[in-house]
Every structure is written in C-alpha cells, then in structure tokens.
Amino acid sequence: MVYLLPSLVAFNRGTDNRWLVLVINVIFGATFLGWVLALVLALRKPKVPSTA
Template sequence: MNDPESNFLLLVLVALAIFLMPALVAFLRRHPNRWVIFLLNVFLGATGIVWFGCLIWAFKAIHIAAAPNRSNGGESGLNLTANDVVRIRFDEGARLPPSLAPPLRADDVLVRLERLKKLHDDGVIDAEQFGRMRDAALSHSS
C-alpha cells in the first residue's frame, strides 16, 4: 500500500480534514452557529484568516442557559443565528372585560375594519375569521 495513488488519496483526505476542521469542531460541539461556521469555512476558508477566525469561533465557549427549558444560544452575543425561543399562545377568546377595555372611537373602528377587509381581500384570513373579527370590532366600539 505504498503506491502513489493511495499516498495521494491519503494526503487529500488529511488536507480536507484540516481544511474543514472549524466546521467539524463546530458540529461536534453542537455550536449554535455551526451552519454559519460551515458556510464561512467552505466558501472563505481558503483565505486563511477566515479559516482561523472560524476555528476560534468553533472553539469559543458556548453559552449554556441556566434554565432547563431555554436554548443554548443568543445571549452571549456570539450566537448570531440561534436565539432563545419564546413560546407564546394566542387565545382568540381572551379579551379584556368590558369594564376594563376602553371604548374605541369611531375612526379607530373604521381603521380596524379597513385593515380586516384588506386581510380578507389578500387571503390572509377567511370569511369566517373576518366575520368574527368584524363583529368583535363592532361590538367593542359600543
């Protein structure tokens, strides 16, 4: 196994592993920006300075969130593409009690109805949603 072809193949594999080292490190460490590091490494890594920057970035300490349900990205400033997910729940039935909700002025109701009509015309909401939201806006105005 000392022929020139196998030596060349081994040399190419070693060179490829060294060239892709920043991306490999980032993926092995599950870095939040591993895909950004990979793309920079592949497309700009031959410049040398980008390769070295990617290697440092891949080895940089990853922010570990203290709370168990939080993601490990976003807060350190180094994690450009990974932000902590904030889960929200949209509840259509939740409204302020009439005593707390200020009555809308006529021009506010008109603006709200125009926006609803545009959403309906653009196909963002269907006729049933439009009807419910229109009725809610009209009942909230009185």
C-alpha cells in the same frame, strides 16, 4: 481534512452557530484569516442561559 477542521469541530461540539461556521469555512476557508475565524467561532464557549 484540515481545511474543514473548524466545521468538524463545530458540529462535534454542537455549537449554536455551527452552520455559520460551515458557511464561513467553505466560502472563506481558503484564506488563512477566514479559516482562523471559523476555528475561533467553533471553539467559543457556549452561552450559558441565565436563570433570573
């Protein structure tokens, strides 16, 4: 469950790059660096569309 935590967070938050987080998590999640990268991407704030 901890292994897929970044993916679960990304899908629950509805982040724009949730599929990228899932791919990084599945492929590189076994390494600590890959898991941390996926978690950081999952926790990033969503981009706010600018109204100009």
